[in-house]
Amino acid sequence: MTWEQELTIEGNVFQVTISDDHEALRSAFAEGRAVVGLWDRGRTNQNLAPAAYVVESLGDLNDEFLERVVRRNEGLPWNIARTQRLTIREFVPGDFAFLPHEPEAGASGDIFLKEESLKEYIRHQYRFYEYGIWALIERGSGKLVGKAGISNLDLEGQDELFHAIKNNDTPVELGYHIFSPYRRNGYGKEACSAILSYAASAVSERIYARIHEGNSGSRKLAEGLGFRLIARTHSGSAPGLCLYEWNCS
Template structure:
């Protein structure tokens, strides 16, 4: 998993509150390898002007995320222009991520804040053989290669022409990853960093409501090796850990026997059959 974040800067209006939050974060086992810095420790780093010049030169490698209940104009120079998390019900700053307490702050949450700020692709999961991460424009060549291996598959819709696909990808990154915090992710083989497919969570309207749907595809040369199951199991674990939803749907063609078998192997059960030649399956993540 990504390790961009190395420090959490905690700055609160009330110093006693700041100290308690720092101590609570330091006690979280998952965050023990991160530096938790309060205002006094930040000020000891040296003159703010010198630090800011160094920070600007190093960004986005600084590895710092700010947790604060202050408004933007109240922040010291040493923590301006870095990824931020607002704290508390009455937070009035510009941070895009806000928490009520520290319970939801773990490494995945910090990496999400950091990557969204710097527009990095976020790694979602890692298995023995695979990495699942968000797509970026630079991945399109690899994606076209994958889809080219599936050009004879009747169940896979082709990508758009290049210019249209690039614009679609820009909007997808902004709206699916940036707003919904999920989408189709790249399936990357670790041994050679090769993009071999896509898998993830899409939105689909079912019975008049917006639901979450598991989707996946693996390029033809890499099928039959268990990669689809490995990727999908990692996604199901991710859904449970992040408590994204109570259930997931999966839609596949009635004649797509491998996908039907995989759905059953993953624990999906039939929800509806023969809807324009498609079967709909459901998985209860809280079961």
């Protein structure tokens, strides 16, 4: 069976094809339409390619889900949240021209230093995980003022922090970077607060943050957001690394 759904996004009308038939999905995809596979548990060897999204019943579909499918197909950014002063959305390739090359701790910072690596990040990170580092757009001016979001937490080689993670937890961490011309305006707290609210329902109820012990500003921000210190590294004279945890429950 095949169904067609019409959806309006930002004033443009898009067609979505939902089907349990491979040929119908393949034909619609070849024509540039977004597609959703309808999985039948009773059928063996069901081929739902090239659908990147699959549901078991039409009841699993809603406008938000279909909008996400369309945006992925069209390369349109997903809007995460709007605050009083900021729009938080996925990065688009055109943002690279407005990214300052400022030093930033962590491997994720390297992604934003090269145009091609940013394109690859957009293409793969958002589509696979449905979360990542997002652009912070000042609503009044439309300027890119920083980035913030949720990343997978890699604690390899940091055993003191690793042992503090809950059993069976797939840890993710909050990170943010406000560009130097826009600091001391409260954008970090405003963005992170909205991201935590979003992440609690869309990503994980438990979020971590790693902060260097001497970074009093970031530690104060984390504590103000409701994070609590659960572990720190101790490596002689080197500055310690603190692990904070936020839990919405």
